[in-house]
Amino acid sequence: MCYGLLTRRDFDLQVKFSNRGPTLIAKVAGELDHHSTGYLRQKMDYEIIKATNKNLIMDFSDTGFMDSSGIGLIIGRYKNVKSMNGETVLVVKDSRIAKILEMAGINKMMPVFTSVNEAFESL
Amino acid sequence: MHPINEMNLKFLSKSNNEAFARVAAAAFVSQIDPTVEELADIKTAVSEAVTNAIIHGYENSHGWIEMYCKLFKNAVEIVIKDNGKGIEDVELARQPLYTSRPELERSGMGFTVMESFMDKLDVLSAESEGTVITMYKTFKSIDVKES
Numbered sequence: 278m279c280y281g282l283l284t285r286r287d288f289d290l291q292v293k294f295s296n297r298g299p300t301l302i303a304k305v306a307g308e309l310d311h312h313s314t315g316y317l318r319q320k321m322d323y324e325i326i327k328a329t330n331k332n333l334i335m336d337f338s339d340t341g342f343m344d345s346s347g348i349g350l351i352i353g354r355y356k357n358v359k360s361m362n363g364e365t366v367l368v369v370k371d372s373r374i375a376k377i378l379e380m381a382g383i384n385k386m387m388p389v390f391t392s393v394n395e396a397f398e399s400l
Numbered sequence: 401m402h403p404i405n406e407m408n409l410k411f412l413s414k415s416n417n418e419a420f421a422r423v424a425a426a427a428f429v430s431q432i433d434p435t436v437e438e439l440a441d442i443k444t445a446v447s448e449a450v451t452n453a454i455i456h457g458y459e460n461s462h463g464w465i466e467m468y469c470k471l472f473k474n475a476v477e478i479v480i481k482d483n484g485k486g487i488e489d490v491e492l493a494r495q496p497l498y499t500s501r502p503e504l505e506r507s508g509m510g511f512t513v514m515e516s517f518m519d520k521l522d523v524l525s526a527e528s529e530g531t532v533i534t535m536y537k538t539f540k541s542i543d544v545k546e547s
């Protein structure tokens with residue numbers, strides 16, 4: 278692991294949206310902490326309220342870091358999607374992130390998969 | 401046991417410093433060569449404590465956060481200190497899912513995360529004085545008899 282070459286990107290978080298029918302896929306790349314959740318929350322809610330979007334897949338395959346700020350973010354989006362009668366499913370590959378989500382009981386609130394395809398097929 | 405190295409940092413309670421603090425702590429600890437997994441445990445725990453100081457301690461106003469790291473042959477002690485509002489009931493605050501700020505989408509899992517990723521967690525706090533979090537972790541991957 279190299280700490281000498283810290284680029285701005287290491288601190289940044291990117292979110293890319295795509296659609297498969299009425300399912301919005303939010304691919305979150307980078308580091309998810311309190312600093313970056315503000316930005317992410319705003320971006321995601323803006324997409325979620327669009328009438329064409331119903332279900333949400335939050336894809337954390339490329340999320341390198343997540344602390345408890347991620348839990349609040351996920352539950353918040355889950356509630357917003359649910360209030361519009363949609364379902365939320367997660368894609369998580371990193372075992373540490375999976376452990377944090379499990380500690381908060383998130384896997385009991387919504388399904389968690391290891392690939393976007395599996396997540397999509399579950400809807 | 402005597403520390404083999406020490407590092408102190410002082411930074412403002414700005415949310416940009418969450419990433420700075422956890423990366424700095426991990427970089428300092430990396431000199432004793434723990435595993436990538438163990439370093440990730442450190443990053444997560446530091447991120448939790450620093451975020452708490454920013455959100456709860458200083459409630460997003462600006463104050464100083466101090467981080468003291470003591471490195472041992474196969475372990476680290478990290479202290480995170482703020483001079484913010486303090487915790488009224490530490491026992492309650494440490495309960496899983498307890499949060500005083502649900503409206504900020506906090507989940508009350510920070511202390512539980514710190515406890516699970518570190519071996520030891522002490523919380524010392526006094527109302528309107530501040531909070532001191534002391535965390536300790538032994539790196540099982542490092543053989544102390546070596547070198």
Ligand SMILES: Nc1ncnc2c1ncn2[C@@H]1O[C@H](COP(=O)(O)OP(=O)(O)OP(=O)(O)O)[C@@H](O)[C@H]1O
Pocket residue numbers: 345346348349448452453454456457458482484485486487493494498499500501505506507508509510511512531
């Ligand atoms: N440095 C601090 N200063 C003042 N109060 C604190 C501090 N750290 C924690 N607390 C209190 O302890 C509670 C529990 O902290 P914890 O990190 O477990 O959860 P949270 O920060 O509320 O939510 P999460 O970390 O899951 O986003 C907080 O809600 C807050 O009331």
Ligand SMILES: [Mg+2]
Pocket residue numbers: 345448451452506509510511
């Ligand atoms: Mg917290």
